[in-house]
Amino acid sequence: xxxxxxxxxxxxxxxxxxxxxxxxxxxxxxxxxxxxxxxxxxxxxxxxxxxxxxxxxxxxxxxxxxxxxxxxxxxxxxxxxxxxxxxxxxxxxxxxxxxxxxxxxxxxxxxxxxxxxxxxxxxxxxxxxxxxxxxxxxxxxxxxxxxxxxxxxxxxxxxxxxxxxxxxxxxxxxxxxxxxxxxxxxxxxxxxxxxxxxxxxxxxxxxxxxxxxxxxxxxxxxxxxxxxxxxxxxxxxxxxxxxxxxxxxxxxxxxxxxxxxxxxxxxxxxxxx
Amino acid sequence: xxxxxxxxxxxxxxxxxxxxxxxxxxxxxxxxxxxxxxxxxxxxxxxxxxxxxxxxxxxxxxxxxxxxxxxxxxxxxxxxxxxxxxxxxxxxxxxxxxxxxxxxxxxxxxxxxxxxxxxxxxxxxxxxxxxxxxxxxxxxxxxxxxxxxxxxxxxxxxxxxxxxxxxx
Numbered sequence: 001x002x003x004x005x006x007x008x009x010x011x012x013x014x015x016x017x018x019x020x021x022x023x024x025x026x027x028x029x030x031x032x033x034x035x036x037x038x039x040x041x042x043x044x045x046x047x048x049x050x051x052x053x054x055x056x057x058x059x060x061x062x063x064x065x066x067x068x069x070x071x072x073x074x075x076x077x078x079x080x081x082x083x084x085x086x087x088x089x090x091x092x093x094x095x096x097x098x099x100x101x102x103x104x105x106x107x108x109x110x111x112x113x114x115x116x117x118x119x120x121x122x123x124x125x126x127x128x129x130x131x132x133x134x135x136x137x138x139x140x141x142x143x144x145x146x147x148x149x150x151x152x153x154x155x156x157x158x159x160x161x162x163x164x165x166x167x168x169x170x171x172x173x174x175x176x177x178x179x180x181x182x183x184x185x186x187x188x189x190x191x192x193x194x195x196x197x198x199x200x201x202x203x204x205x206x207x208x209x210x211x212x213x214x215x216x217x218x219x220x221x222x223x224x225x226x227x228x229x230x231x232x233x234x235x236x237x238x239x240x241x242x243x244x245x246x247x248x249x250x251x252x253x254x255x256x257x258x259x260x261x262x263x264x265x266x267x268x269x270x271x272x273x
Numbered sequence: 274x275x276x277x278x279x280x281x282x283x284x285x286x287x288x289x290x291x292x293x294x295x296x297x298x299x300x301x302x303x304x305x306x307x308x309x310x311x312x313x314x315x316x317x318x319x320x321x322x323x324x325x326x327x328x329x330x331x332x333x334x335x336x337x338x339x340x341x342x343x344x345x346x347x348x349x350x351x352x353x354x355x356x357x358x359x360x361x362x363x364x365x366x367x368x369x370x371x372x373x374x375x376x377x378x379x380x381x382x383x384x385x386x387x388x389x390x391x392x393x394x395x396x397x398x399x400x401x402x403x404x405x406x407x408x409x410x411x412x413x414x415x416x417x418x419x420x421x422x423x424x425x426x427x428x429x430x431x432x433x434x435x436x437x438x439x440x441x
Contacts, residue, residue, distance in 0.1 A: 023317065023344075026314075026315065026316045026317075029316040030314050030349065032440055070396075070398055073437065073439075074396060145327070145429050145430075146431075146432055147326035147432070148322045148431075148432050149431065149433050149434070150320060151433055152316060152435055152437050155438060155439075157440055200441050224352075224403055225350075225439040225440070226439075226441045
């Protein structure tokens with residue numbers, strides 16, 4: 001019986017080894033820290049792969065942080081990074097490329113030298129980590145291949161000590177989807193962060209008739225990713241009144257607020273049925 | 274007693290086999306499990322697609338399809354995105370000698386719907402992890418062949434999956 005158990009154990013070990021996985025582990029997947037003007041700080045990021053992973057080449061570089069309307073942080077090259085809140089110019093990283101053998105690991109050191117005249121608020125950047133092995137393989141092999149690879153955008157969020165933090169915002173592009181329906185109204189708007197630090201926000205939308213009676217309301221929050229200045233977030237909401245709207249005048253009132261209820265901006269838009 | 278030992282061993286083996294197998298073609302894997310964070314700021318991302326990329330079933334007459342599996346473990350909120358990983362790539366399969374398929378390559382995750390692969394400067398938002406935890410999902414790849422596409426050669430595309438921490 002012992003022999004059977006040993007054979008099964010060996011089989012399990014063999015299966016575990018033969019299942020291929022491509023990926024990596026990051027310890028230090030975000031760099032969020034308070035900094036002082038003129039100060040210098042470092043962050044260690046450890047990248048490792050499993051013993052059953054193939055030899056993998058990595059690159060890591062410093063980029064600006066751009067945020068899409070959907071709240072995705074993406075890297076921006078220095079030449080395209082025009083954000084007044086960028087941390088890109090005062091961050092360096094070493095090494096910028098390295099090769100990991102199966103089971104290997106590498107510690108990458110990022111350093112930020114904060115200028116004395118850095119200003120107020122928060123500064124942002126991305127450490128862009130990429131694997132480059134799979135791309136080469138797919139190109140060489142041909143044969144209707146889909147090459148796959150993994151990467152991570154490590155956010156850098158440096159909050160400046162002693163700052164005056166401005167949390168302000170502005171609603172733009174408030175629109176009702178055409179054609180306007182009597183059954184439901186689809187509303188979209190963009191909230192631009194006009195402050196100097198990031199925040200989570202929510203948008204409240206209310207439908208009122210010409211006698212100022214509230215017919216229906218809805219709200220939506222910005223999700224897990226804060227809105228980074230000077231970027232904007234798209235909100236899309238649907239209002240469904242209990243009864244179809246009768247002919248008349250209506251207005252939609254929109255309010256953008258911080259999590260604590262502080263109002264950032266309000267706007268309204270009218271329509272006729 | 275010997276029989277019991279054998280049954281227990283088989284049960285263990287079957288369990289490990291089930292955990293080791295790639296995703297099933299008939300039931301998409303799309304599972305999130307919340308866990309308590311033990312190591313701050315840690316992300317593990319794994320793709321079980323073959324090292325040299327994966328082969329689609331024949332694109333012509335198509336659609337060519339393939340699937341794999343992705344697993345993520347994060348000790349904080351995270352976001353999974355995908356895009357064409359080739360510099361200047363527009364999300365289309367192409368050959369080294371200039372042939373390009375008309376329809377964009379498509380991807381989906383778990384029980385979601387197919388999306389055209391975003392170009393190198395864009396992003397497909399594939400999954401948001403609100404809480405620390407682990408996630409396992411089936412990755413799907415699909416390519417349609419359109420009348421007018423050149424059928425006499427092989428095409429490639431390079432999909433980059435990116436898992437990143439989010440912040441408040």
